[in-house]
Amino acid sequence: MSAPALDVQDVSVAYGGGRLALRRATLSLQPGRICGLVGMNGAGKSTLFKTVMGFLPPLAGQVQVFGHTVRHAQKAGWIAYVPQAEAVDWDFPVSVRDVVTMGRQGRMGLLRRPTAADRAAVQDALDRVAMSDFAGRQIGELSGGQRKRAFLARALAQDARLLLLDEPFGGVDVGTSETITDLLVDLAAGGRSVLVSTHDLGTLETFCDDVALIADRTVLTVGPTAQTLTAPNLARTFGGRSPLHDPARIPQEVR
Numbered sequence: 012m013s014a015p016a017l018d019v020q021d022v023s024v025a026y027g028g029g030r031l032a033l034r035r036a037t038l039s040l041q042p043g044r045i046c047g048l049v050g051m052n053g054a055g056k057s058t059l060f061k062t063v064m065g066f067l068p069p070l071a072g073q074v075q076v077f078g079h080t081v082r083h084a085q086k087a088g089w090i091a092y093v094p095q096a097e098a099v100d101w102d103f104p105v106s107v108r109d110v111v112t113m114g115r116q117g118r119m120g121l122l123r124r125p126t127a128a129d130r131a132a133v134q135d136a137l138d139r140v141a142m143s144d145f146a147g148r149q150i151g152e153l154s155g156g157q158r159k160r161a162f163l164a165r166a167l168a169q170d171a172r173l174l175l176l177d178e179p180f181g182g183v184d185v186g187t188s189e190t191i192t193d194l195l196v197d198l199a200a201g202g203r204s205v206l207v208s209t210h211d212l213g214t215l216e217t218f219c220d221d222v223a224l225i226a227d228r229t230v231l232t233v234g235p236t237a238q239t240l241t242a243p244n245l246a247r248t249f250g251g252r253s254p255l256h257d258p259a260r261i262p263q264e265v266r
């Protein structure tokens with residue numbers, strides 16, 4: 012069997028030597044699958060992404076990407092990351108096309124100019140997220156949904172094997188949300204692997220093969236969506252509070 016796209020084993024992480032922000036987290040994602048990452052604010056979702064990106068070194072445990080170290084996977088350009096909007100400096104003076112071209116940087120080398128193939132890949136990524144008309148616009152002059160599309164295009168241009176998306180659906184309209192889910196489904200059908208955090212429980216079953224539930228800074232459980240999104244599991248994830256008290260937000264078959 013091929014190595015998992017992502018294998019997080021017993022990983023603990025802390026920011027600046029403080030208390031643990033991830034506690035013995037374990038999660039595995041097979042190639043070609045989409046895994047939704049679900050949990051309350053502060054549960055540890057962004058920390059998990061930053062750890063897989065190599066921004067935060069684990070204090071214990073290990074992370075492997077397609078059977079290799081994070082450093083190897085990063086150098087090979089295998090991992091693309093779409094951060095939460097709050098994590099981006101929107102005053103930085105770059106255009107949408109510049110941002111998307113950054114997705115090609117690993118292939119181009121820092122000082123090389125984009126080739127015709129790089130430019131074509133950037134244009135294709137812009138087209139796929141319907142952002143061609145905004146290519147020359149400064150990123151600070153975009154709406155929230157357009158910003159998400161621009162960073163998604165950067166990830167597409169990178170042509171990575173593993174995509175990490177931190178809350179891509181926050182504050183976006185229905186059209187953008189559908190554009191994103193359709194793209195993720197397309198990418199997975201093409202063999203890409205996706206880990207995506209979301210607070211929108213209602214849509215999980217429509218596009219996620221797997222769900223990982225995260226609470227109190229660790230992964231409670233991970234598995235196929237229908238088997239994992241059970242009322243008891245959701246109660247553990249959300250401390251017995253919402254969304255169990257709002258049945259409309261729970262997928263039909265687990266109500």
Ligand SMILES: Nc1ncnc2c1ncn2[C@@H]1O[C@H](COP(=O)(O)OP(=O)(O)OP(=O)(O)O)[C@@H](O)[C@H]1O
Pocket residue numbers: 026029031032033050051052053054055056057058059228
């Ligand atoms: N830069 C930081 N320095 C210190 N502690 C942090 C930092 N960022 C997050 N934490 C802490 O780490 C834990 C996990 O936070 P994290 O940001 O991973 O949660 P999250 O699940 O992504 O939340 P949200 O849904 O609000 O984005 C929390 O206890 C949080 O307070």
